[in-house]
Amino acid sequence: AGNTTDDKRKQCKNKCRSAIFSGFRALGLYSNHLAHVLRFHKKHREFYVLTAVGQCFHTYNVKKLGIVAVSNALPEDISSLAADRMLVYAAYGKHISAFAKNKEVVHTYTGHQGDVHLLLPFGDHLISVDKDNVVIIWDVESEDTYLQISYDKASFEVSALMHPSTYLNKILFGSSQGSLQLWNIKSNKLLFTFPGWASAVTVLQQTPAVDVVGVGLASGQIIIHNIRCNETLMKFQQDWGPVTALSFRTDGHPIMASGSPIGHIGLWDLEEKKLVSQMRDAHTTAIAGLTFLQNEPLLITNGADNAIRVWIFDVAGGDGRLLRHRTGHSAPPTKIKHNDQSGLNILSAGQDGTLQSFSTVHERFNKSLGHGTLNKTRAKKKGVTHDTAKLPAITTFASETARQSDWDGIIACHRGFLVTTTWNYQKGSIGAHKLEPELWSYVVQAVDITSCGNFAVIALSSGHIDVYNMQSGFHRGHYGKDKAHAGPVRGVSVDALNQLTVSVGADRLLKIWRFKSKELLHTHSLPAAPASSLLHRDSGMLAIALDDFTIQILDMETRRAVRRFSGHRGQINDMTFSPDGRWLITASMDCAIRTWDLPSGSLVDCFLVDAAAVSLSMSPTGNFLASSHVDGLGIYLWSNNTLCSMVSLRPLSADYEPTVIMLPGTCPSKDTEEEEVLDADSSEMLEYISPAQLDEHLVTLSLLPDSRWKNLLHLDIIKKKNKPKEPPKLPKAAPFFIPTIPGLVPQFALPTTPSEDQVNALDSDPAEYLLLGIYYCVMISEGSCDTEGWNNKFKVLVIIIDFFQKYLKIVPILNLKWRSFEFLTLNNVMLLFQLHLRFIADQPELMEEAESVSAHLEETWMSMQTLLNQNICLLSYIKSALL
Numbered sequence: 001a002g003n004t005t006d007d008k009r010k011q012c013k014n015k016c017r018s019a020i021f022s023g024f025r026a027l028g029l030y031s032n033h034l035a036h037v038l039r040f041h042k043k044h045r046e047f048y049v050l051t052a053v054g055q056c057f058h059t060y061n062v063k064k065l066g067i068v069a070v071s072n073a074l075p076e077d078i079s080s081l082a083a084d085r086m087l088v089y090a091a092y093g094k095h096i097s098a099f100a101k102n103k104e105v106v107h108t109y110t111g112h113q114g115d116v117h118l119l120l121p122f123g124d125h126l127i128s129v130d131k132d133n134v135v136i137i138w139d140v141e142s143e144d145t146y147l148q149i150s151y152d153k154a155s156f157e158v159s160a161l162m163h164p165s166t167y168l169n170k171i172l173f174g175s176s177q178g179s180l181q182l183w184n185i186k187s188n189k190l191l192f193t194f195p196g197w198a199s200a201v202t203v204l205q206q207t208p209a210v211d212v213v214g215v216g217l218a219s220g221q222i223i224i225h226n227i228r229c230n231e232t233l234m235k236f237q238q239d240w241g242p243v244t245a246l247s248f249r250t251d252g253h254p255i256m257a258s259g260s261p262i263g264h265i266g267l268w269d270l271e272e273k274k275l276v277s278q279m280r281d282a283h284t285t286a287i288a289g290l291t292f293l294q295n296e297p298l299l300i301t302n303g304a305d306n307a308i309r310v311w312i313f314d315v316a317g318g319d320g321r322l323l324r325h326r327t328g329h330s331a332p333p334t335k336i337k338h339n340d341q342s343g344l345n346i347l348s349a350g351q352d353g354t355l356q357s358f359s360t361v362h363e364r365f366n367k368s369l370g371h372g373t374l375n376k377t378r379a380k381k382k383g384v385t386h387d388t389a390k391l392p393a394i395t396t397f398a399s400e401t402a403r404q405s406d407w408d409g410i411i412a413c414h415r416g417f418l419v420t421t422t423w424n425y426q427k428g429s430i431g432a433h434k435l436e437p438e439l440w441s442y443v444v445q446a447v448d449i450t451s452c453g454n455f456a457v458i459a460l461s462s463g464h465i466d467v468y469n470m471q472s473g474f475h476r477g478h479y480g481k482d483k484a485h486a487g488p489v490r491g492v493s494v495d496a497l498n499q500l501t502v503s504v505g506a507d508r509l510l511k512i513w514r515f516k517s518k519e520l521l522h523t524h525s526l527p528a529a530p531a532s533s534l535l536h537r538d539s540g541m542l543a544i545a546l547d548d549f550t551i552q553i554l555d556m557e558t559r560r561a562v563r564r565f566s567g568h569r570g571q572i573n574d575m576t577f578s579p580d581g582r583w584l585i586t587a588s589m590d591c592a593i594r595t596w597d598l599p600s601g602s603l604v605d606c607f608l609v610d611a612a613a614v615s616l617s618m619s620p621t622g623n624f625l626a627s628s629h630v631d632g633l634g635i636y637l638w639s640n641n642t643l644c645s646m647v648s649l650r651p652l653s654a655d656y657e658p659t660v661i662m663l664p665g666t667c668p669s670k671d672t673e674e675e676e677v678l679d680a681d682s683s684e685m686l687e688y689i690s691p692a693q694l695d696e697h698l699v700t701l702s703l704l705p706d707s708r709w710k711n712l713l714h715l716d717i718i719k720k721k722n723k724p725k726e727p728p729k730l731p732k733a734a735p736f737f738i739p740t741i742p743g744l745v746p747q748f749a750l751p752t753t754p755s756e757d758q759v760n761a762l763d764s765d766p767a768e769y770l771l772l773g774i775y776y777c778v779m780i781s782e783g784s785c786d787t788e789g790w791n792n793k794f795k796v797l798v799i800i801i802d803f804f805q806k807y808l809k810i811v812p813i814l815n816l817k818w819r820s821f822e823f824l825t826l827n828n829v830m831l832l833f834q835l836h837l838r839f840i841a842d843q844p845e846l847m848e849e850a851e852s853v854s855a856h857l858e859e860t861w862m863s864m865q866t867l868l869n870q871n872i873c874l875l876s877y878i879k880s881a882l883l
Contacts (some may be wrong), residue, residue: 018606267320353373398412402451491544
């Protein structure tokens with residue numbers, strides 16, 4: 001067992017989790033292609049809506065759409081979701097888990113041979129259907145199989161199921177062939193087969209009327225059918241494709257809502273048997289689920305566009321208006337960046353063409369700045385879907401908050417487009433200007449905004465770099481006589497004081513320009529073509545990602561490359577600096593996120609993720625790292641462990657093998673034993689007990705505060721201040737106690753002998769002994785000794801000076817030469833001669849001893865002064881020399 005533990009610890013040392021970052025939470029994930037589930041809490045008297053998000057599900061209250069709970073993650077993505085009064089059921093792969101309290105797994109049902117895709121809670125039982133067309137009815141508590149029904153896929157492939165209201169032990173199954181079957185699951189008998197309507201059944205929904213169900217077909221037909229009489233009451237035709245969801249109002253209005261694959265919702269009047277209203281573009285993707293709240297004019301919808309919306313029907317005409325919503329990106333983000341110095345808001349541009357802001361505090365502070373368009377007025381009239389002037393997705397953007405209350409503070413460039421757009425964060429919309437250089441057939445590749453918020457710098461694929469005013473949108477000059485670079489410009493940045501502009505181009509050149517006069521100041525050749533660049537304005541460090549997967553760090557002050565990092569095995573997607581400029585965090589297509597320490601020039605942290613990170617942003621406060629990933633709709637936050645605990649960072653070896661860390665919010669439960677080993681290993685690495693002296697050649701100061709010896713100079717003043725106003729009074733009856741040893745038999749405590757620690761106190765803390773000698777120096781000073789004679793004072797001074805001299809001789813023997821240095825050199829000499837200078841000068845014997853002590857101290861100080869001068873010289877050279 002001991003050898004096994006040692007092997008595990010050795011493996012953990014070579015392959016362990018991130019030392020700096022740990023997963024915190026995910027932002028911007030609200031829904032996927034699965035229909036939501038609605039629950040009513042009797043005690044709270046409140047509705048809750050559940051949506052599946054990857055390997056877990058979220059619970060929101062309908063009242064404010066605030067997130068209430070996030071379930072524990074499952075090993076695979078959820079394929080079906082259902083709930084009853086007590087439990088929530090989630091199917092993943094061939095298994096089903098039952099959750100209690102919206103979080104913890106309490107039951108697991110295993111027995112399917114195919115992937116489960118349909119679930120239906122039914123009293124004390126759960127009905128599940130898999131892809132192999134096998135229906136299993138489970139006993140919820142015992143997890144045993146109550147009944148199993150197998151269908152032939154060719155004749156009856158189950159595509160939908162429901163429990164008709166008031167039909168005891170009856171389940172209605174719909175098939176892809178169009179027929180329906182009514183089963184009694186208690187007796188395992190097929191009661192009736194409905195021939196259907198020659199189209200696949202996609203939805204089965206109970207209507208407010210008993211015996212009547214709504215049937216949605218793949219042909220777009222909606223059938224209202226009485227299953228008791230086998231009679232079709234009415235038919236509706238939806239022209240938007242298959243019916244994806246059905247719901248009926250129960251607040252007194254005979255309205256039915258139907259969902260479509262293109263995001264439209266149709267509202268049908270069941271009394272007049274006609275379409276009364278259309279809610280077009282309710283979602284940008286298919287309607288996954290829609291549900292009317294019981295006895296309320298509220299409709300909840302969700303879709304694969306990562307959105308939950310609540311609609312209220314309180315206007316004339318039957319149309320629903322948007323009451324509240326939670327919306328994220330419907331396509332993966334391409335660029336993320338913290339918006340202000342508080343670090344509470346993250347700007348995110350997605351492949352869906354929208355620019356959104358996500359709050360790290362609460363979802364109610366999220367805002368969408370909309371979709372980019374060339375004609376804002378026309379887009380409002382026609383809508384985003386039908387806007388012919390809408391712009392493609394944003395590839396990169398820059399933001400500055402200095403003047404965002406006065407004019408636009410965000411500038412963005414779009415994929416394959418020459419026009420750059422400005423955005424206003426406070427108004428939450430696209431801005432007033434469309435900055436378009438007079439060059440056709442080229443695209444904008446990089447942008448930046450000055451720290452004052454007045455100017456925008458735009459870099460083109462033609463090699464041109466133009467400057468625009470953010471307030472007026474006017475052109476304010478360009479860099480270079482003809483153009484700045486011979487090839488496409490890959491990165492451009494302006495320093496903190498608007499003095500310098502630095503650009504990197506595909507011509508393998510880095511150029512530094514004067515911002516105001518636009519003249520070229522410096523040119524630096526790069527070893528490979530750059531992919532992107534990032535400037536840390538406070539420190540003046542410029543990080544350049546090269547096409548050979550290496551990173552160069554250039555100091556803007558010295559204009560020299562000071563660091564070079566290599567280790568990535570794929571294209572570097574993004575970089576971000578820590579707020580103090582000490583760390584550079586990079587992400588690449590090899591799925592690694594690496595942290596480089598600039599002062600030491602080494603890799604200090606590295607971990608892998610399942611999907612490569614495409615963008616990174618470090619919070620200005622340093623508490624979180626935000627990342628977005630390939631094919632992921634969310635923004636993931638990683639907490640900085642160094643802010644809340646001591647983390648010992650060491651350079652990682654060349655053969656270091658990082659481990660894969662699951663993204664926050666999708667992390668399955670870890671192995672307990674492995675986690676304990678990791679914790680033990682990390683604690684061993686962090687635990688460090690400093691010796692009394694690191695090395696005998698190093699100087700170690702005492703741990704005593706200055707007040708311990710400085711106050712001795714003013715002991716007479718302190719005594720006068722602390723002199724009591726009245727003489728102390730004796731107590732009337734003072735009790736007499738003799739110390740005893742605790743126990744059953746009373747015993748008196750005997751005087752203790754000095755312990756070994758007290759005997760060896762000189763070796764533990766020599767400053768205490770010196771302090772004792774200094775205290776005696778003060779006690780015999782002229783202001784505090786009697787006038788009985790000077791002989792006592794002479795004898796005491798002889799003893800004290802002899803004590804100092806012997807102490808200085810003993811210290812090298814005990815290897816204490818450089819310990820408590822300030823007491824060995826400055827303090828004792830200062831006090832000794834300051835208090836008794838005249839008396840010592842008049843006594844030849846004392847003068848001789850004092851000169852001997854002074855010689856020892858001078859020898860010690862000269863060697864120390866030599867070391868200080870060498871270090872000062874070295875530091876001066878490092879500061880002034882060009883690296």
